[in-house]
Amino acid sequence: MQASHVKYRLGKSYGFQILTYILAFACVVPLIAILFFIIKAGVTKINWHFLVNIPKPVGETGGGIANALVGSILIIIVASVIAIPIGIMAGVYLSENRKSRLAYWCRLSTDILQGVPSIVIGIVAYFWLVKPLGKFSALSGSAALAMMMLPIVVRSTEETLKLLPDTLKEAALALGMPFHRVIFKVIIPVGISGILSGVMLSIARITGETAPLLFTAFGNPYLSTNLTQPMQSLPLLIFNYATSPYNEWHDLAWGASLILLLWVLFLNIFTKIVTRKWKVQL
Amino acid sequence: MESTVIKSRNFNASFGSNHVVKNVNIDIPRNHVIAVMGPSGCGKTTYLRCINRMHELIPGASSSGEMKLNEEDVYQMHPIFVRLKIGMVFQRPNPFPNLSIYDNVIAGYKLNGIKLPKAERDRIVEHSLSRVALWNEVKDSLNKKGSFLSGGQQQRLCIARAVAMEPEVLLFDEPTSALDPISTSTVEELFHELKVNYTLIIVTHNMQQAARVSDKTAFFFMGELVEYDDTKIMFTNPKDNRTQNYITGRFS
Numbered sequence: 001m002q003a004s005h006v007k008y009r010l011g012k013s014y015g016f017q018i019l020t021y022i023l024a025f026a027c028v029v030p031l032i033a034i035l036f037f038i039i040k041a042g043v044t045k046i047n048w049h050f051l052v053n054i055p056k057p058v059g060e061t062g063g064g065i066a067n068a069l070v071g072s073i074l075i076i077i078v079a080s081v082i083a084i085p086i087g088i089m090a091g092v093y094l095s096e097n098r099k100s101r102l103a104y105w106c107r108l109s110t111d112i113l114q115g116v117p118s119i120v121i122g123i124v125a126y127f128w129l130v131k132p133l134g135k136f137s138a139l140s141g142s143a144a145l146a147m148m149m150l151p152i153v154v155r156s157t158e159e160t161l162k163l164l165p166d167t168l169k170e171a172a173l174a175l176g177m178p179f180h181r182v183i184f185k186v187i188i189p190v191g192i193s194g195i196l197s198g199v200m201l202s203i204a205r206i207t208g209e210t211a212p213l214l215f216t217a218f219g220n221p222y223l224s225t226n227l228t229q230p231m232q233s234l235p236l237l238i239f240n241y242a243t244s245p246y247n248e249w250h251d252l253a254w255g256a257s258l259i260l261l262l263w264v265l266f267l268n269i270f271t272k273i274v275t276r277k278w279k280v281q282l
Numbered sequence: 283m284e285s286t287v288i289k290s291r292n293f294n295a296s297f298g299s300n301h302v303v304k305n306v307n308i309d310i311p312r313n314h315v316i317a318v319m320g321p322s323g324c325g326k327t328t329y330l331r332c333i334n335r336m337h338e339l340i341p342g343a344s345s346s347g348e349m350k351l352n353e354e355d356v357y358q359m360h361p362i363f364v365r366l367k368i369g370m371v372f373q374r375p376n377p378f379p380n381l382s383i384y385d386n387v388i389a390g391y392k393l394n395g396i397k398l399p400k401a402e403r404d405r406i407v408e409h410s411l412s413r414v415a416l417w418n419e420v421k422d423s424l425n426k427k428g429s430f431l432s433g434g435q436q437q438r439l440c441i442a443r444a445v446a447m448e449p450e451v452l453l454f455d456e457p458t459s460a461l462d463p464i465s466t467s468t469v470e471e472l473f474h475e476l477k478v479n480y481t482l483i484i485v486t487h488n489m490q491q492a493a494r495v496s497d498k499t500a501f502f503f504m505g506e507l508v509e510y511d512d513t514k515i516m517f518t519n520p521k522d523n524r525t526q527n528y529i530t531g532r533f534s
Contacts, residue, residue, distance in 0.1 A: 167374055170372060174336060174372075175390040175393070178362060181395065
């Protein structure tokens with residue numbers, strides 16, 4: 001009787017193990033499916049011509065996504081320039097002043113900001129920047145994306161720096177270093193791999209954001225590098241062209257989807273390599 | 283007549299409402315090794331960290347009374363100048379993990395943005411590493427990271443880093459408690475050599491170490507400085523009962 005009960009429990013445990021295998025595999029399926037589908041649909045559209053030309057008017061075949069590619073890169077660079085310094089400094093503040101009242105509110109705000117739907121951030125940017133300035137612009141799109149990047153950069157910086165031993169800071173202070181040098185020459189360089197990984201992930205995160213750009217950067221069928229004017233971006237192009245009734249435009253959207261996917265994939269892999277390479281052994 | 287380098291009068295330190303150092307009066311003579319011993323929680327480390335104003339970095343910490351370095355009140359000076367004149371070595375070796383051995387030694391200059399010609403930097407690095415008997419062991423691997431060294435070597439690297447700034451006083455907070463016996467004896471030998479140029483204040487919970495390395499010993503108990511005298515007298519003929527009990531191992 002004892003033996004049969006043990007057998008029963010072993011069988012249950014075995015079944016449970018198999019279940020975890022299956023469910024773990026199930027997590028891989030969506031990505032594989034997406035990759036398969038998009039590569040199948042998009043790979044034939046991509047060639048040199050596709051990358052360096054702007055879309056052609058309806059009825060003409062060919063055309064590319066150069067305007068969206070350039071636009072995405074520009075918008076993301078400007079968003080990074082806004083969000084990264086603010087985010088890292090706020091993260092430094094949070095890890096240095098763990099219990100202050102401002103730290104509490106800052107932490108709470110970033111947590112909530114992270115949960116704010118991106119469309120809401122887009123609307124806010126519209127009312128704060130687009131309406132007062134009287135026109136859609138890439139800059140307002142960058143500001144909206146910067147708001148989305150902030151929480152990720154702040155929290156990853158804070159978490160990274162919190163893990164550094166206090167003895168490191170003491171070593172620097174005992175050598176007579178002023179606070180700002182302790183931060184810039186010791187604390188940030190030692191934690192750089194964690195901070196960078198947060199920065200890269202936040203870039204990967206905003207690369208595919210469409211909603212905040214809908215009524216800020218707006219989109220532009222032509223190549224524009226003027227930040228104060230409407231600008232195209234990859235997700236906007238996909239949104240507009242995929243919902244259009246023209247087959248040529250659908251093809252363009254598929255190709256752009258693949259490019260966007262490869263970009264995010266590359267960023268994620270690059271992050272892993274960089275964090276491993278720059279990790280400071282404590 | 284030997285001159286006094288550190289002098290405290292009625293010195294008190296606390297963490298919030300916890301009064302950890304009570305009314306300490308002490309005169310520390312130049313170019314001597316002073317051991318500060320006492321049971322855990324007696325305030326010896328706190329007192330040490332008050333000397334170079336590291337104590338005040340802890341939230342809620344406060345201090346009062348007089349602490350003088352060469353007749354100048356440490357608490358009237360800017361903490362940065364205090365810490366440049368009073369170097370510190372910690373309990374656990376803490377070299378900068380992102381810097382090479384070479385850069386660790388001149389970290390006090392490099393990270394403070396003090397520009398030195400290369401020849402001068404080389405001289406400081408070689409001199410400091412020689413002072414801590416580490417030069418021969420690392421001279422071929424100066425570009426490797428500091429964390430590549432063994433624990434004992436790392437601790438000597440940290441001493442070299444403090445020595446490189448040419449301070450007047452060196453504070454050691456239980457410098458050998460994380461080291462093996464061989465590294466401990468290497469570090470202890472250094473104390474004798476270093477006192478020629480510096481004044482050394484060493485916090486230790488190890489009585490044998492205090493007896494081995496120091497010229498004078500201070501005994502702290504419950505935040506008070508119970509007794510302070512020549513090490514020989516402290517260990518052979520202490521005046522206070524509590525010192526007697528401590529060194530004979532009746533409590534620890």
